[in-house]
Amino acid sequence: MMYSKQAKHFHKIPLSILDLAPITEGGTVRESFKNSTELAQHAEKWGFNRYWLAEHHNMPGIASSATSVLIGHIAGATTTIRVGSGGIMLPNHAPLVIAEQFGTLESIYPGRIDLGLGRAPGTDQATSYALRRTLNSSPEEFPQQVAELQHYFKDVPTARVKAYPGQGLNIPIWLLGSSGFSARLSAQKGLPFSFASHFSPDYTLPALKLYRENFQPSEVLQKPYAMVGVNVIAADTEERAKWLATSQQQQFLSLGRGEPTPLKAPVEDINEIASSYEQAALQKSLDPRTTIIxxxxTVKEKLQQFQEETNADEIIISSQIFYQEDRLRSYEIIAELMK
Structure with a gap:
């Protein structure tokens, strides 16, 4: 399925950043937060639209588990860029708590906070239990949880339970997905939708088609608005970009082996540490359509091609790069495409 007949000009759509706050091997969480703050400040200067942080737990290479706290830190270190969650894994939380947290953030940084919601746990089953104390809450309850959260942001005088702060605030809610479930729910609720193309490339076009064909206008959105995720590793030479990309490849290998690690330094040849089966899995997960190196x-050509295929309204970019100076340079190169 192609959407290129209506494709937007690449330089006119917003580009945003998805930050997993990587903890590097030999590095510290404090350094991770310092690096994320530095990247967000540069991203604002370079013209990126929004800066999102993702909720993951029990991951030694990801420091953004207390996502709301880190959003506040990044928003406080910037002045204009939108800051939000990509996303908050709602089944891990009581909707009232999220309403209060994001009501607090919006009250401190008005007009700059996004609330992206996912239905996956963002972790393993044991950690899910530790987070929730019970596994009675399931992803199948996600629609009801979203509705409850939306209710807390409305000004309902007769409500017995109210979110202070939160009630009456206009905080954009996005639904995130890697399958058709959230695509259909976003369409039904008339909400913006963000698809995780960067790790679920094969479902991208079907999910976007489902979202657009079933979209129902709402008080917050009159027509569909779709953002897609892409991995980008950009550098001044092809050789360095490919070398830097082996850090992300090692991260996927460790996850596939059930042994997550901090983000590792690049290696000369990923095939020396990956079996033939793992190499095939890497190729499938880090598909060249949505992992651009x-x-x-090269980045301009492939981003343009992907935008034409998806007719995306916005692209959000993840770059798992070991060295901070290379991570900054990668996003600087991407920013040059917006000029």
Whole structure:
């Protein structure tokens, strides 16, 4: 399925950043937060639209588990860029707590906070139990949880339970997904939708088609608005970009082996540490359509191609890069494409 007949000009759609706050091997969480703050400040200067942080737990290479707290830190270190969650895994939380947290953030940083919601746990079953104290809450209850959360943001004088702060605040809610479930729910609720193309490339076009064909206008959105995720590793030479990309490849290998690690330094040849089966799995998960590795010209060509295929309204970019100076340079190269 192609959407290229209505494709938008690449330089006119917003580009955003998804930050997993990577903890590097030999590094510290404090350094991770310092690096994320530095990246967000540069992203604001370079013209990126929003800066999102993702909720993961029990991951030694990801520091953004207390997502709301880190959003507040990043928003406080910037002045104009939108800051939000990509996303909050709602089944892990009482909707009232999220309403209060994001009501607090919106009250401190008005007009700059996004609330992206996912229905996956963002962790393993044991950690899910530790977070929730019970596994009675399931992803199947996600629609009811979203409705409850939306209720807390409305000004309902007769409600017995109210979110202070939160009630009456206009905080954009996004639904995130890697399958058709959230695509259909976003459409039914008339909400913006963000698809995780960067790790679920094969379902991208079917999910976007489902979202657009079933979209029902709402008081917050009159027509569909779709953002897609892409991995980008950009550098001044193809060789360095490919070398830097081996850090993310090692991260996927460790997850596939059930042994997550901090983000590792690049290696000369990923095939020396991956079996043939793992190499095939890497190729499938880090599909070249949505994991773009190379120089400015390569990135521009492949981002343009993906935008034309998806007719995305916005692209959010994840870059798992070991060295901070290379991570900054990668996003600087991407920013040059917006000029």
């Amino acid at each position: 190379g120089t400015k010209d």
